[in-house]
Amino acid sequence: MTSHSPEAGQSGKTSAAGTSRLAAPDAAGSSDAQGNGASAVRLRKRAGRTGRAHRSGRGRTFRWTPYLLIAPAVGILLLALAYPIGWQLVTSFKEFGLAQQFGQPAEFNGLDNYIKIVTTGETWMVVVRSVVFCLVNAFLTVAAGTALATLMNAVPKAVRLILQVALLLAWSMPVVAVMTVWNWLFDWNHGTINWLLVQAGAEGYSRHNWLENPLSFYGVATVIIVWMSVPFVAFSMYAALTQVSGEVLEAAQIDGANAWQRFKGIVVPMVRPVLMIVLLLQIIWDLRVFTQIRMLQDRGSFPSETDLLGTYIYREGVGASHFGMAAAMSVFVLLITMVAAWPYVRSLMKEETI
Amino acid sequence: MKKLTGLAALATAAALALSGCGGSDKPDGSSGKDAGDKELTLWLAGNDTNDDLRKYLKDEFSKQNQGWTLKIETIDWGDLVTKLNTSLPDAKNSPDVVEVGNTQSPTFTNVGAFMDITDMYKELGGDDLLQSFVEVGAVDGKNYTLPYYFGSRYMFYRTDVWQEAGVTVPKTLDEFNNAVITITDKNPRGIKDFSGFFLGGSDWRNGVSWVFANGGDLAKKDGDQWVSTLSDPNTVKGMKQLQELQQKASKAPADAKDQSPWLYINDTDEASEENSQTTNTALAAATIMAPGWAHWSIGDPTIGADGQPARNDGGVIIREWNPAKFGVFVLPGNDGKPAPVFAGGSNIGISAKSQHPEQAKSLMKIIFSEEYQKMLGGAGLGPANSQYVSSLGDDEFAKALVDSALNSKLTPAAPGWAKVEAAGLLDEFFGKVAQGGDVAKLAKEFDDKITPVLNNG
Numbered sequence: 001m002t003s004h005s006p007e008a009g010q011s012g013k014t015s016a017a018g019t020s021r022l023a024a025p026d027a028a029g030s031s032d033a034q035g036n037g038a039s040a041v042r043l044r045k046r047a048g049r050t051g052r053a054h055r056s057g058r059g060r061t062f063r064w065t066p067y068l069l070i071a072p073a074v075g076i077l078l079l080a081l082a083y084p085i086g087w088q089l090v091t092s093f094k095e096f097g098l099a100q101q102f103g104q105p106a107e108f109n110g111l112d113n114y115i116k117i118v119t120t121g122e123t124w125m126v127v128v129r130s131v132v133f134c135l136v137n138a139f140l141t142v143a144a145g146t147a148l149a150t151l152m153n154a155v156p157k158a159v160r161l162i163l164q165v166a167l168l169l170a171w172s173m174p175v176v177a178v179m180t181v182w183n184w185l186f187d188w189n190h191g192t193i194n195w196l197l198v199q200a201g202a203e204g205y206s207r208h209n210w211l212e213n214p215l216s217f218y219g220v221a222t223v224i225i226v227w228m229s230v231p232f233v234a235f236s237m238y239a240a241l242t243q244v245s246g247e248v249l250e251a252a253q254i255d256g257a258n259a260w261q262r263f264k265g266i267v268v269p270m271v272r273p274v275l276m277i278v279l280l281l282q283i284i285w286d287l288r289v290f291t292q293i294r295m296l297q298d299r300g301s302f303p304s305e306t307d308l309l310g311t312y313i314y315r316e317g318v319g320a321s322h323f324g325m326a327a328a329m330s331v332f333v334l335l336i337t338m339v340a341a342w343p344y345v346r347s348l349m350k351e352e353t354i
Numbered sequence: 355m356k357k358l359t360g361l362a363a364l365a366t367a368a369a370l371a372l373s374g375c376g377g378s379d380k381p382d383g384s385s386g387k388d389a390g391d392k393e394l395t396l397w398l399a400g401n402d403t404n405d406d407l408r409k410y411l412k413d414e415f416s417k418q419n420q421g422w423t424l425k426i427e428t429i430d431w432g433d434l435v436t437k438l439n440t441s442l443p444d445a446k447n448s449p450d451v452v453e454v455g456n457t458q459s460p461t462f463t464n465v466g467a468f469m470d471i472t473d474m475y476k477e478l479g480g481d482d483l484l485q486s487f488v489e490v491g492a493v494d495g496k497n498y499t500l501p502y503y504f505g506s507r508y509m510f511y512r513t514d515v516w517q518e519a520g521v522t523v524p525k526t527l528d529e530f531n532n533a534v535i536t537i538t539d540k541n542p543r544g545i546k547d548f549s550g551f552f553l554g555g556s557d558w559r560n561g562v563s564w565v566f567a568n569g570g571d572l573a574k575k576d577g578d579q580w581v582s583t584l585s586d587p588n589t590v591k592g593m594k595q596l597q598e599l600q601q602k603a604s605k606a607p608a609d610a611k612d613q614s615p616w617l618y619i620n621d622t623d624e625a626s627e628e629n630s631q632t633t634n635t636a637l638a639a640a641t642i643m644a645p646g647w648a649h650w651s652i653g654d655p656t657i658g659a660d661g662q663p664a665r666n667d668g669g670v671i672i673r674e675w676n677p678a679k680f681g682v683f684v685l686p687g688n689d690g691k692p693a694p695v696f697a698g699g700s701n702i703g704i705s706a707k708s709q710h711p712e713q714a715k716s717l718m719k720i721i722f723s724e725e726y727q728k729m730l731g732g733a734g735l736g737p738a739n740s741q742y743v744s745s746l747g748d749d750e751f752a753k754a755l756v757d758s759a760l761n762s763k764l765t766p767a768a769p770g771w772a773k774v775e776a777a778g779l780l781d782e783f784f785g786k787v788a789q790g791g792d793v794a795k796l797a798k799e800f801d802d803k804i805t806p807v808l809n810n811g
Contacts, residue, residue, distance in 0.1 A: 101443055189617075209608075319773065
């Protein structure tokens with residue numbers, strides 16, 4: 001039981017990127033299939049119909065099949081998620097450090113961990129930094145992804161294929177490999193970026209250290225994260241764009257709408273549901289970003305100036321062995337994520353019920 | 355209905371978000387053993403213990419314990435604390451014998467992670483064992499971990515560049531400081547961003563020597579509480595000297611740690627050789643401070659049969675020490691004796707949860723035997739038992755290692771020390787000083803941060 005605690009903190013290291021990337025193909029698939037959310041509506045209608053049939057028909061036999069079919073999925077979900085999350089919730093109310101990990105009884109300390117979190121100035125600094133970083137990254141990614149999708153929609157097939165292969169390669173690269181390459185590119189001593197800048201005449205960039213200044217650090221992190229996430233947005237948006245009917249656009253063109261007006265007035269409203277889902281996912285992922293920041297920190301910068309929520313929890317949990325505090329911190333991040341996501345989820349629901 | 359679907363969606367979002375903080379169940383460093391499996395597990399940190407040493411341990415262990423085999427697992431230094439956290443408390447997954455960094459030892463011995471081996475202390479070498487290491491492995495007079503090997507730090511310098519700048523090997527710390535500043539100012543070869551002495555701004559493990567040499571320290575025990583002593587006048591004095599060196603002699607970034615400083619002292623490095631342009635551009639420093647084993651990475655590339663630089667199995671260029679270009683000396687203190695350096699090295703102990711204490715003790719006896727201790731010395735690792743130090747040999751590296759180790763110091767034996775290191779607090783303090791910050795103000799700020807962590811076991 002106790003052996004799980006550091007993993008709880010550490011897992012961020014692997015699964016922050018791991019899960020988001022794992023979840024991606026699914027999400028891509030479903031938003032693909034949904035197109036403009038129509039299939040979800042269809043599903044719900046069908047469900048309603050079955051319900052009515054059940055009530056009005058000869059409802060003698062209870063239908064076990066659907067429940068049997070979803071049982072394994074629910075079981076796995078419970079095993080894989082409920083136990084660790086439950087453990088995490090319980091731990092967040094305990095004084096749990098290294099001594100407890102080695103067998104001392106862990107005592108409940110009520111809301112102490114949470115009170116410490118909300119009364120520490122550094123926490124709020126990290127929260128503000130994370131939220132700003134996440135919004136900037138999410139919007140940049142979605143903007144760049146949408147632009148690429150529009151491009152893919154407009155270019156001949158051969159060019160599109162090249163673009164898609166390039167995006168897929170970027171998407172399928174393991175994060176550690178990606179970070180190693182980017183770290184080399186931005187290396188202060190041998191980095192290609194510095195070399196190019198010097199070749200271009202910017203002598204001051206010889207041995208320029210990109211990571212020491214926090215703002216510059218976040219700039220580098222943004223370039224890397226946007227680069228890594230754009231393919232997902234581009235593919236999702238491209239799938240959505242292919243669903244926009246050509247006739248409508250043609251009609252608008254005949255009516256004298258220019259390209260920008262058609263994009264703004266017709267294309268965007270039609271792909272809006274996908275756009276919203278993609279943006280929501282990006283916001284959630286970018287709020288939990290861990291691997292990229294951690295690996296940049298290994299390379300340089302002062303952690304206390306560049307920590308985001310993920311690395312802050314990791315340092316607290318694994319670094320300082322305050323597992324109770326780290327658990328509470330994680331729950332706190334979950335609450336922030338839910339608050340941040342709520343308006344989007346609501347508006348998504350609205351779109352779907354129309 | 356609408357609300358319900360909204361909640362469902364939110365719950366899914368929550369599940370996605372939480373899975374980042376939840377976690378996998380199985381610690382990856384597990385050494386799963388089946389019942390009745392006659393196998394003892396030894397964890398070694400990093401690759402300092404070479405293959406010959408490992409083979410000897412395995413063979414000797416099987417010989418002395420009929421029917422038993424020794425399984426050696428290598429844990430990266432960076433993962434060690436995390437893996438010890440997850441594995442040591444778990445009888446099913448605990449390794450039996452564990453190497454642990456000497457500065458990490460107190461954190462684990464204080465929570466009872468290691469077995470009391472006081473009864474073996476005499477048999478394993480007793481007072482001949484390196485006492486500073488014995489102390490970090492002891493709690494209340496009882497021995498839990500014992501020294502495994504020691505390393506030390508000394509200076510590697512470019513004899514040719516020093517000569518061109520007209521400076522000689524220093525006898526005191528002040529002479530050293532002035533010499534490297536002079537080299538930087540003269541920059542005899544006109545190399546851009548040249549460092550007379552290259553020291554990463556956040557490299558506290560080497561930089562702390564300036565604190566020690568001025569009579570300062572990182573922390574002290576006041577009654578039964580540990581207190582961070584960065585604001586101590588002597589510590590501040592040492593940090594100010596270091597700051598001057600950082601500003602005037604070293605062009606290393608303020609956030610650089612102690613990774614591979616030898617890259618800057620060689621004429622060529624990997625990057626330029628890979629483009630088959632063997633130029634002198636890599637040389638960027640006249641002096642570095644590094645652990646003794648760095649000398650394997652310093653020198654001129656050896657040329658293989660194909661006319662290209664020869665490489666080892668890992669693809670790293672094999673270098674040959676060239677006495678015409680390179681030299682070593684021990685950092686002098688203000689009194690002319692060696693300045694105290696931060697001792698490298700590690701301790702070794704038996705996990706309190708080991709299921710095979712008999713065999714684990716047998717392995718400890720093999721490790722502390724005369725033969726193995728001499729093998730350690732032969733491999734360039736300082737043997738734990740001072741009787742066998744001569745096995746290190748008598749070349750300049752062995753001399754520098756022994757001389758600097760004589761006056762070496764360890765980090766405070768505070769229960770929370772490993773956490774101070776893991777949280778990167780000292781890296782940051784040294785880095786901010788290197789940036790040119792107000793030393794006294796920074797010292798106060800980091801004292802306030804470090805003191806509570808020191809005592810929190």
